[in-house]
Amino acid sequence: MAYNINDACISCGACAAECPVECISAGDDKYVIDADVCIECGACAGVCPVDAPQPE
Ligand code: SF4
Numbered sequence: 001m002a003y004n005i006n007d008a009c010i011s012c013g014a015c016a017a018e019c020p021v022e023c024i025s026a027g028d029d030k031y032v033i034d035a036d037v038c039i040e041c042g043a044c045a046g047v048c049p050v051d052a053p054q055p056e
């Protein structure tokens with residue numbers, strides 16, 4: 001289980017700045033979460049303007 005960023009992402013970068021374990025980085029067309037590092041805190045979802053990070 002980890003959070004995953006869906007295609008709604010507009011690459012604003014807000015989530016990466018909030019992640020306590022720094023597992024979010026810019027990908028080719030959206031930001032991506034390293035599922036092996038994510039601790040499911042939900043901070044990314046809390047700051048995302050388009051609700052792109054979702055628990056999987
Ligand atoms: S749920 Fe928490 S640990 Fe996982 S990517 Fe989002 S901010 Fe980072």
Ligand code: SF4
Pocket residue numbers: 005008009010011012013014015016031044047048049050051052053
């Ligand atoms: S906060 Fe939301 S829109 Fe912004 S980079 Fe993260 S997932 Fe994408």
